[in-house]
Amino acid sequence: MSMHVRWLDERRREHYHKLAKKEGYRSRASFKIMQIDDHFNIFRRGNSIVDLGASPGGWLQVARERVGASGVVIGVDLKPIKPIKGVTTIVGDITDNNTVFELLNKLKGKADIVLSDMAPNVTGCYSIDHARSVYLCMSAVNICNLILKMNGQFVTKVFMGNMFNILMNRLKTHFQSVKIYSPDASRPTSSEVYIISKGFLPSITSDIKCIERPKNENEFYKRGDLL
Numbered sequence: 001m002s003m004h005v006r007w008l009d010e011r012r013r014e015h016y017h018k019l020a021k022k023e024g025y026r027s028r029a030s031f032k033i034m035q036i037d038d039h040f041n042i043f044r045r046g047n048s049i050v051d052l053g054a055s056p057g058g059w060l061q062v063a064r065e066r067v068g069a070s071g072v073v074i075g076v077d078l079k080p081i082k083p084i085k086g087v088t089t090i091v092g093d094i095t096d097n098n099t100v101f102e103l104l105n106k107l108k109g110k111a112d113i114v115l116s117d118m119a120p121n122v123t124g125c126y127s128i129d130h131a132r133s134v135y136l137c138m139s140a141v142n143i144c145n146l147i148l149k150m151n152g153q154f155v156t157k158v159f160m161g162n163m164f165n166i167l168m169n170r171l172k173t174h175f176q177s178v179k180i181y182s183p184d185a186s187r188p189t190s191s192e193v194y195i196i197s198k199g200f201l202p203s204i205t206s207d208i209k210c211i212e213r214p215k216n217e218n219e220f221y222k223r224g225d226l227l
């Protein structure tokens, strides 16, 4: 990477960082979801939103503002999220069934939109980081199969790499429209892109089978609407 590109990259990061501070957002990532929403018209007043990998809460703040008081906003993360008025949070690993059960209990119905800005702990080894990022996306798709309304929307971050097409093909089996976008607030040198999927078509054979056998099985299968 040339010195000039690195300099531009840093300037952009610094710009959004300052802006987030000035406008009271918890992360510069807030501007990414605003730009995605401005471009793709994701949020509607009254929507139910589930944000996976939500800490420190920048996307939750934007979701809360854009769905209004009648909307429902739930954030999940490995790390605790400081309280945000009108937002429910869950601490847990989204690949763990117990977290999924907690989410199902708190959501009480289905979501209009699932967001995922999840990122694995980066190792510095590009292929490993990419594979882990795709795994998180696939896990988020499994969660969509449990909680997303018919015709719902899913926005996910992924680190680019050779498994990207596998993820795209999977998304195309579940959504009517799947588009790639790189918001201005993403650093140009970053390997991350966002995939905006609209028009959810729930799978006929549930992806519950892809998730480990739950401990409290009865509780899980009792909810016939999930299958």
Ligand SMILES: C[S@@+](CC[C@H](N)C(=O)[O-])C[C@H]1O[C@@H](n2cnc3c(N)ncnc32)[C@H](O)[C@@H]1O
Pocket (backbone or CB within 6 Å): 026, 027, 029, 030, 052, 053, 054, 055, 056, 057, 058, 059, 060, 076, 077, 078, 079, 092, 093, 094, 095, 117, 118, 119, 120, 121, 136
């Ligand atoms: C880039 S940050 C999200 C920033 C957030 N969108 C915001 O605006 O503040 C990525 C988050 O993904 C979370 N994460 C990674 N793997 C996860 C997992 N398996 N379950 C839940 N959260 C996860 C990390 O803990 C981290 O907080």
